Structures are given as structure tokens and as C-alpha cells.
Amino acid sequence: MLHRDTVDTTVLPPAERFGMWLDLVARTSAPMRIQSAHADDFAARADFIDLGPIQLIDYRYPSLDATRTRKLVRQSDPELYMLALTTGGVGTSSQDGRRSEIRAGEFTFYDASRPHDVGHHATEPEQGQASSIIAMIPHAALPLPPQRMAALYGGRMSGSEGVGALLAQFLLQVTGHPEQYHAADASRLGAVGLDLATTMLGRHLVAEDEVPTEVRRRALVTQVQAYVHRHLGDATLSPQTVADAHHISLRSLHRLFEGEEATVASYIRDLRLARCRRDLTDPALRTHAVQTIGGRWGFPDKAHFSRVFRAAYGLSPQAYREAHSGPARIVNRAASMVNSAEAD
Known part of the structure; x- marks a missing residue:
């Protein structure tokens, strides 16, 4: 099973829960100032899963607003990108003058080495919770031109189509079912997640050619494999139908799998x-x-x-x-x- 560290404020009395959450945030690599209308009873949970190249955090909490100031950046610069998938509620993201509203099923992206503001509010204020999954990606691990990444800060990206949908499914599966994987799988899963994130971000930069060829190949292999899993029961599933579904030639599909342990048909x-x-x-x-x-x-x-x-x-x-x-x-x-x- 993948190792998972959990922080759950409900182990404490209601009056002590928000303080526990503030302590947690203060100990993270990118601390923020947190405000919440639910400070008197902040029932929240955070699950941390280390996948080697990246770290995933599955958050569930009442509505909150958070700010990472210049002072906090000077005190602690983790050199991390944050790729956040909103899974419940409505979020806001603001960095470098761009502000976006992020709905469930959408991503936002920001740099923890720069000041930014984020908010997350449950759609049912009385009893609902907001939730999100954060992929923490070291600057050095993302093989995209750092000088171009600012074009994506504070923006929003779809998690319901294309590579974005595949990345969202990956994040939900790994954080929701860590017991289905062995601890030895962690680094490989991290590499898959990083490839998918790189490809999605590269496409939103309209700079796919700048994504390393091997990263694009592995991301496309993952996309093809996910398609095969979804259509196994279809008797017409074949290398040709797989190639057609991904708008590539059959020859290209076979070439794509040359680096894998099995051909497409096998x-x-x-x-x-x-x-x-x-x-x-x-x-x-x-x-x-x-x-x-x-x-x-x-x-x-x-x-x-x-x-x-x-x-x-x-x-x-x-x-x-x-x-x-x-x-x-x-x-x-x-x-x-x-x-x-x-x-x-």
C-alpha cells in the first residue's frame, strides 16, 4: 500500500481544530495566512502521499481564504509549482495579476515561490465542505521553460477533457485508493503523474513542441492504456480502433509501443x-x-x-x-x- 500521512482535526475538540490546522499550514514548505468563517469548528482533513518526483495532498475543509505574502516567500521558498484540482466547492486563484474562479473538475496552477491568493468555498455553506487535490511539483522536475510558466499562473484548465481528464482521473484514483498500489509503485506513479501534468501544461502554453519527446510519448502511452481499460468489453477494440480514437496512424501507434513490454495487440x-x-x-x-x-x-x-x-x-x-x-x-x-x- 502507498504510504499516506493523515492530519484530521476532528480528533480534537471543536475550539482547538482551527489552531491545529494553522500549525499544519505553518509547517508546510509553503506556509500561508489562513482565514475562515468556521474558525470556531474547523473540521478538516489532509492526506499526504509522497510519489517521489511529486507529492499529492488531498484536502477537505470548510470554506477558507489563504494568502502567501512576499514576507512568507522570503522566509521559505520551496521552489515548487502547485497544480490544484478542485473536487468540491468553488475555488478562486490569483497570481501575477490574473484571477480565476475554479469550479469542481477544473485545475489551477501557481508558483509557491511568488505571492498568491487562493480561496475555496463550499457550495453548501451550512454543512458542506470544499475539497481539492494538490500536486506539488519541484521547479527542477518540470521540463518546461520556466520563463514561460507565468502565462499559466492563476488561470484555470479543464479536468474533463483530453489529457486534463486523464490527469484528474489519475489524481482521484491514487488519492482515493492508495491501498490498490504497492509502496514500490510510488516513484513510477509519480513519473506518470509528472508526465501527464507536463503534457497538459505544455498544451495550455501552446508549446507542446517544447515538451521533451519522451515525456510526450509516455503521456500518450498512458492515455492509450487508459482508453484500452475503458473499452475492454468492446469486441471491436483493436489496434486500429485505438489509433483512430487518438487520431494517429496505426504505424505510429505501433512505434509508440516499441519501448513498452508488450505490443498494442498483446x-x-x-x-x-x-x-x-x-x-x-x-x-x-x-x-x-x-x-x-x-x-x-x-x-x-x-x-x-x-x-x-x-x-x-x-x-x-x-x-x-x-x-x-x-x-x-x-x-x-x-x-x-x-x-x-x-x-x-
């Missing part, structure tokens, strides 16, 4: 087979016909499904199900014991 096939294998051993799906499971994951032809499954796992789908079901294991174990006794 990546699709292996994912489908893995889903079939999982469902065949699921007790809740025991009454579902083998062919129904195959068809569900893109294998409508029974003979073809049986052939490729046997090639991958050494057994037909039916035999695999029987060998890995609870009763079958008991029978096999009993038979083994009988054979052993007879041998004695």
Missing part, C-alpha cells in the same frame, strides 16, 4: 484474459456461463476464447474454473491424500 489480449481469469474464479459469477464471461471481455467467439486462454494459462476456461473453485480444490486435495495413503 496488451489488449492480456488485459482481457486477466479479466476473464478473475471472473472465472469469482464465486459470485459461478452461475455465469464460461462463454458469457468471455463475451463480456471481448471474446465473442467460443473457440477463439478457449484457444487463447489455453495458450496463456495451460487450461481451457472451463478446466481453469473447475481447478480454481472452492469445491474443486477440496476434491483435489482429498484425492491427493487418498493417493498418498495408497502409496504408503
